[in-house]
Amino acid sequence: MAFIMITNESHGKAGTMTDNRDTDTILEELLADPRVQEMKRYKQHGRISTFEHCERVARLSCRIDRALHLHADPHTLVKGAMLHDFYLYDWHNEDGGDHDWHGYIHAERARKNACRYFGADERVQHVIYCHMWPLNLTRVPRTREAWIVCLADKYISIRETLLER
Numbered sequence: 001m002a003f004i005m006i007t008n009e010s011h012g013k014a015g016t017m018t019d020n021r022d023t024d025t026i027l028e029e030l031l032a033d034p035r036v037q038e039m040k041r042y043k044q045h046g047r048i049s050t051f052e053h054c055e056r057v058a059r060l061s062c063r064i065d066r067a068l069h070l071h072a073d074p075h076t077l078v079k080g081a082m083l084h085d086f087y088l089y090d091w092h093n094e095d096g097g098d099h100d101w102h103g104y105i106h107a108e109r110a111r112k113n114a115c116r117y118f119g120a121d122e123r124v125q126h127v128i129y130c131h132m133w134p135l136n137l138t139r140v141p142r143t144r145e146a147w148i149v150c151l152a153d154k155y156i157s158i159r160e161t162l163l164e165r
């Protein structure tokens with residue numbers, strides 16, 4: 001698929017500053033969307049909903065970007081982060097009957113939903129598709145936004161799993 005071939009060289013907006021207003025505006029719009037709100041119905045880790053989890057990953061991704069001066073594209077970073085687990089089911093009791101495979105299949109489900117409901121472009125799709133690396137071993141992040149979200153997701157997931165049961 002084309003979005004797998006994205007490289008840093010194709011980063012058309014490299015050097016674009018990520019300012020607070022841009023990321024906040026994009027995130028607030030997504031948080032208010034009824035399809036994103038649907039993620040409140042599903043548990044992610046412990047007592048944390050998928051909605052809360054994705055919001056945390058999005059906010060941490062923005063903090064990492066600002067702190068390390070990575071100059072990620074605001075749209076790609078925030079949309080990719082907020083929709084990275086937009087698979088829309090409760091993986092504890094219904095992941096298409098394949099509970100054991102949730103870790104391997106949900107990134108692709110989220111990517112398809114992001115395309116279907118939000119017309120996600122290739123760069124946003126790449127962030128979502130690669131966020132489970134290294135579990136999905138061949139889906140190596142190839143953009144700065146995909147790396148930021150992949151690392152932010154690991155940190156938030158471990159915290160939620162260990163501290164918020």
Ligand SMILES: [Fe+2]
Pocket residue numbers: 084085106107131132
């Ligand atoms: Fe995930």
Ligand SMILES: [Fe+2]
Pocket residue numbers: 053057084085153157
């Ligand atoms: Fe996640």
